[in-house]
Amino acid sequence: MTKNTSRVPPEEALVQRARHRRFRGATLAAAFSLFALYVAWHEAHGPEARPEDELPITRARADAASQPANAAATPAAVTGNDLVKRGEYLTRAGDCAACHTADKSRPFAGGLPIDTPFGTIVTPNITPDPATGIGRWSDADFLRAMHEGIGKGGERLYPAFPYAEYTRVTEQDVLAIRAYLNTLTPIHYTPPANNLTFPFNQRWLMAFWNLFNFTEGRFVPDPKHSAEWNRGAYLVQGLAHCDECHTPRNFMQGLKSSSRFSGAVQAGWHAFNITPDKISGVGDWRNDELVAYLATGAAAGRANAAGPMGEVVADSTQYLTPVDLRSIVTYLRSVPPISGGETRPRHQWGSPAADVTALRGTTISGVNGAQLFVANCATCHSWTGQGVGASAPGAYPSLIHNSTVGASDANNLAMVILHGVSRTTTHADVLMPAFGNQLTNDQVAAITNYVTRQFGNPQSSVTVEQVAKLRTQLRPWQ
Numbered sequence: 444m445t446k447n448t449s450r451v452p453p454e455e456a457l458v459q460r461a462r463h464r465r466f467r468g469a470t471l472a473a474a475f476s477l478f479a480l481y482v483a484w485h486e487a488h489g490p491e492a493r494p495e496d497e498l499p500i501t502r503a504r505a506d507a508a509s510q511p512a513n514a515a516a517t518p519a520a521v522t523g524n525d526l527v528k529r530g531e532y533l534t535r536a537g538d539c540a541a542c543h544t545a546d547k548s549r550p551f552a553g554g555l556p557i558d559t560p561f562g563t564i565v566t567p568n569i570t571p572d573p574a575t576g577i578g579r580w581s582d583a584d585f586l587r588a589m590h591e592g593i594g595k596g597g598e599r600l601y602p603a604f605p606y607a608e609y610t611r612v613t614e615q616d617v618l619a620i621r622a623y624l625n626t627l628t629p630i631h632y633t634p635p636a637n638n639l640t641f642p643f644n645q646r647w648l649m650a651f652w653n654l655f656n657f658t659e660g661r662f663v664p665d666p667k668h669s670a671e672w673n674r675g676a677y678l679v680q681g682l683a684h685c686d687e688c689h690t691p692r693n694f695m696q697g698l699k700s701s702s703r704f705s706g707a708v709q710a711g712w713h714a715f716n717i718t719p720d721k722i723s724g725v726g727d728w729r730n731d732e733l734v735a736y737l738a739t740g741a742a743a744g745r746a747n748a749a750g751p752m753g754e755v756v757a758d759s760t761q762y763l764t765p766v767d768l769r770s771i772v773t774y775l776r777s778v779p780p781i782s783g784g785e786t787r788p789r790h791q792w793g794s795p796a797a798d799v800t801a802l803r804g805t806t807i808s809g810v811n812g813a814q815l816f817v818a819n820c821a822t823c824h825s826w827t828g829q830g831v832g833a834s835a836p837g838a839y840p841s842l843i844h845n846s847t848v849g850a851s852d853a854n855n856l857a858m859v860i861l862h863g864v865s866r867t868t869t870h871a872d873v874l875m876p877a878f879g880n881q882l883t884n885d886q887v888a889a890i891t892n893y894v895t896r897q898f899g900n901p902q903s904s905v906t907v908e909q910v911a912k913l914r915t916q917l918r919p920w921q
């Protein structure tokens with residue numbers, strides 16, 4: 444294969460950004476048609492839940508968990524600037540920008556196409572512009588969207604908007620987010636229309652999805668657990684929506700709660716198992732390593748955050764207080780461990796390359812993984828694979844003892860080679876160039892397979908066809 448023929452589709456086509464979820468269209472369509480009549484009946488006869496139906500008891504208890512452990516102010520005292528500041532913090536915790544900012548020059552004005560099983564949904568403008576944003580929304584409208592997934596006109600919103608998690612967030616926190624959004628510069632911009640095929644363009648059908656996959660209601664603290672655990676549970680189950688990527692989905696794309704956090708693939712990236720399982724999950728990471736990973740995107744000898752997780756760190760978790768990050772870790776430690784059948788933790792594979800002369804001696808054939816590695820990667824990661832800069836901020840990481848290289852599938856490694864790493868935090872500006880434009884699919888496959896064999900899990904490999912497919916994945920994370 445020549446360089447040019449294996450490089451399709453062109454990079455421009457990949458620049459469009461979207462979220463992809465596996466689609467079992469036929470099953471889904473059949474299920475929808477079967478239940479459509481029932482849902483129509485339900486819609487006509489079942490009274491719509493309204494915000495005032497909330498149970499005051501759970502609200503009062505949830506308000507307590509929504510306070511950071513060290514917060515001095517009582518909820519009633521939070522007003523004006525404090526309210527807006529708190530709203531900004533919570534907006535970051537909810538990573539609203541990840542989906543509602545498509546173009547950095549138009550923050551929160553929407554326009555990001557999200558690929559869903561129902562077709563492409565484009566995120567709306569949530570700046571205070573009265574005509575194109577949410578400037579005319581009342582607080583009750585906003586609460587109803589966040590808690591029930593219902594838009595201003597009473598229409599059902601699609602679950603690509605993570606209201607299944609945001610429903611856990613207290614009224615007080617939702618209103619703080621609203622107060623912050625109100626202070627944004629209104630941007631007059633109407634995002635392109637959704638592109639959904641029948642029957643998925645029928646919003647009322649989401650009532651059916653909700654019936655099986657959505658439980659409305661605020662977070663209820665568990666008195667059997669510590670305040671720290673409850674704070675972590677409140678954040679993880681609510682604003683931080685970690686489940687959306689790390690929990691596998693059922694055929695309706697609802698979350699499989701029996702396998703929470705056991706890992707799932709989205710847009711070509713494997714969001715790893717983060718249960719406390721010692722082999723398949725993150726059970727043998729220390730607490731401070733997990734906190735460092737969420738705060739900076741790097742935990743030396745464990746993992747680096749690329750792709751969608753790099754974005755989560757850069758837009759969201761780097762801004763969380765140490766107290767909140769520790770709470771998240773405390774909660775994650777308590778979910779049931781789930782084994783994926785691996786025999787060794789992802790970050791415990793690999794040994795340094797010992798002999799560079801063997802690599803130098805061979806003729807370059809264009810698809811020799813070892814030679815390609817020395818030519819393209821060794822300047823930063825060293826030919827031994829041990830990286831440069833050890834655990835200093837912004838170091839070129841070791842490929843040995845790195846979860847992406849030791850994972851049981853090589854998706855993320857191929858994605859990192861294709862798309863590079865770009866993550867800006869207060870800790871470091873991290874940049875690995877994307878090789879998608881320079882390397883053919885067979886070259887990417889050859890480097891990937893050399894790297895897993897030499898520095899990682901030798902059982903994990905990719906084919907040229909798999910790399911071609913990974914190239915076509917749309918990119919939601921940059």
Ligand code: HEC
Nearest residue numbers: 537538539542564566567569588594599600601603604605
């Ligand atoms: C994972 C992507 C994602 C994240 C994260 C996200 N949203 Fe959205 N949001 C969407 C999508 C997609 C829609 C449109 C749903 C539809 O058209 O049915 C939407 C719709 C909305 C709407 C309804 C707007 C309208 O015009 O109908 C509001 C309000 C909203 N989001 C606020 C927020 C806030 C506040 C946050 C952060 C706490 C947030 N969103 C985070 C994807 C997201």
Ligand code: HEC
Nearest residue numbers: 683685688712713714715746747748749751752846847855
């Ligand atoms: C938008 C999708 C997405 C969301 C939301 C998300 N993650 Fe991730 N996460 C990923 C992906 C993808 C990876 C793998 C990244 C890589 O290979 O560089 C990952 C990796 C991780 C890892 C490292 C695991 C390892 O062994 O390398 C941890 C820990 C983690 N996530 C925790 C969290 C927590 C906690 C949250 C919620 C605060 C969260 N993630 C939210 C997609 C996501």
Ligand code: HEC
Nearest residue numbers: 741746747748749819820823839847859860864873874875
């Ligand atoms: C210009 C320097 C540079 C070059 C060249 C380079 N990298 Fe990287 N690489 C980096 C940086 C910087 C990071 C991110 C470090 C971080 O996350 O803190 C990184 C991260 C990685 C990771 C970890 C990603 C994760 O999610 O854990 C892998 C694997 C990797 N590189 C492989 C490669 C391969 C294979 C090549 C050659 C095709 C290569 N790199 C070329 C600088 C480079």
